[in-house]
């Protein structure tokens with residue numbers, strides 16, 4: 001528990017209803033990872049008033065639990081009242097299983113519950129993002145995003161003591177210094193980690209000596225968002241908000257769920273002006289309103305942001321009409337293009353000590369901040385050549401995927417709108433042609449947190465399946481529907497199956513460090529057996545949903561343009577992890593920090609008229625007329641696998 005003084009300091013910008021003003025320059029919806037970064041940066045100018053509305057609690061009463069890095073494993077807020085406790089729909093191609101999707105419902109959002117791996121995407125992937133949005137100002141290419149990812153950071157090299165017994169390769173030039181978020185390595189490592197890169201090298205995976213610099217292929221011990229001064233979690237709240245001096249122009253209101261945007265009478269050919277938002281504590285309390293002078297920033301994450309847009313009448317017409325919501329802007333891409341990383345772990349017995357053994361021992365050491373700073377940081381990213389055991393089958397696999405594009409786009413996209421299908425094709429082409437075979441298709445992660453066992457996960461990084469998130473009610477307190485359509489494209493299951501095979505070869509290279517395989521177990525050997533294991537129970541989320549408010553051209557079902565503006569709304573931007581048009585082979589926090597840092601600069605350089613409205617720039621896109629043509633263009637959605645050719 002925090003002492004009263006510390007609690008006061010932590011809560012300095014956090015207000016109650018009675019402090020609320022009627023109008024702010026900026027309203028930020030969601031005080032999660034991205035939302036708090038933008039709030040902190042915008043409020044650097046004392047003449048700019050900023051309000052953050054966060055649906056979750058402040059979290060002051062659990063800050064200490066959150067702060068212990070190993071708390072991510074041993075006293076996680078996953079599954080508590082600080083978790084949205086989302087669950088997917090039953091997944092047709094996963095034995096009708098529903099999968100839990102934890103997300104942080106607390107100041108700091110998912111950065112308050114995540115596992116703190118600090119891993120960036122590859123240059124090729126980020127440059128492909130810039131290409132897909134035709135961003136001639138090069139804001140979303142690698143060079144710029146790298147600059148902003150580094151701006152968020154303050155890197156501290158591993159301690160001499162840690163280096164004396166652990167193999168860690170790092171290159172400080174791939175990290176930032178002087179930024180708010182602390183990045184370093186834990187104070188303590190488990191001995192088994194020393195077998196990681198040497199075992200990978202035995203199966204042909206090189207050691208990556210300069211991770212996080214634009215190349216991802218290879219094995220390494222990743223840094224984490226940890227503060228080395230006290231071995232605590234560094235997340236958006238502790239990094240960007242708690243250290244601030246008093247800022248009367250920054251207000252953060254927890255327990256405030258934004259229900260919808262509010263509109264006035266002002267609109268033009270480019271869109272509608274938003275005048276503010278409506279919010280409420282819960283379904284029983286009255287609705288409050290607050291006005292915005294300049295812009296509303298949606299930072300509710302890949303589920304919260306599309307939900308607010310849909311309840312505001314911005315989204316696919318069929319979804320809005322079915323939910324009895326008045327259509328304000330027909331934007332077919334809202335909630336579409338949803339992708340996620342799937343993961344499954346092979347588990348072995350080990351005679352060696354794991355972090356789980358030390359934790360269970362209850363020893364004095366097991367209660368130290370140094371031990372509790374331990375994070376599972378052993379990762380590797382491998383391409384499809386590694387997965388198929390050599391180059392020969394890769395062109396065949398790639399051709400099968402390319403040949404299946406037309407059929408997949410007709411049968412697998414859960415939308416009746418041609419724009420969304422076009423977006424799927426653009427993403428598919430990028431994934432099939434640019435990312436196969438040179439970009440990582442699979443991440444491997446070693447986990448040492450259970451006593452007596454080691455697991456190595458195989459996580460699919462570039463899915464060909466596409467899903468969606470949508471609403472089926474006009475009540476914003478009803479849950480959003482999440483349907484990632486896992487494994488709807490058969491290539492995803494093939495890649496995961498090959499991933500399990502590859503992970504086993506890594507496990508074999510560990511020699512007698514690993515004992516008997518416990519899962520899937522020695523009886524699961526054929527392709528069919530491994531795939532059945534993956535489908536029936538093994539595979540789950542790696543917690544990286546994205547794409548639901550994708551930055552894509554409007555003709556490809558995009559939701560935001562390269563300025564992060566929602567098409568059809570004059571003064572609303574999305575700043576969070578929903579905007580990536582496709583998955584990266586990376587955990588998403590670092591890239592999201594980069595997006596938020598760059599968004600803050602974009603906002604600060606925006607010109608506003610005297611009444612606060614945005615001065616239009618050349619990249620604004622004219623608002624389309626009513627979308628009755630969509631009815632004519634309706635495509636029958638048949639999510640059937642049988643018409644696709646069998647995969648390797």
Ligand SMILES: Cc1cc2nc3c(=O)[nH]c(=O)nc-3n(C[C@H](O)[C@H](O)[C@H](O)COP(=O)(O)OP(=O)(O)OC[C@H]3O[C@@H](n4cnc5c(N)ncnc54)[C@H](O)[C@@H]3O)c2cc1C
Pocket residue numbers: 029030031032033034035053054055056078102103104105106107108109110111113114115116117118119256257258259299300301302303304305308542543544575576577578587588589590592
């Ligand atoms: C369990 C878990 C482990 C992870 N591990 C890692 C990892 O090790 N490394 C890594 O890089 N990434 C990891 N991630 C992913 C990473 O944390 C997220 O990608 C990142 O936090 C996304 O940031 P965001 O700002 O988009 O959303 P969030 O951080 O989730 O923030 C969204 C915020 O908006 C609020 N909100 C939503 N709707 C509303 C509304 N209507 N009104 C008001 N507020 C609203 C939410 O409560 C939340 O606070 C993990 C995620 C999870 C869940």
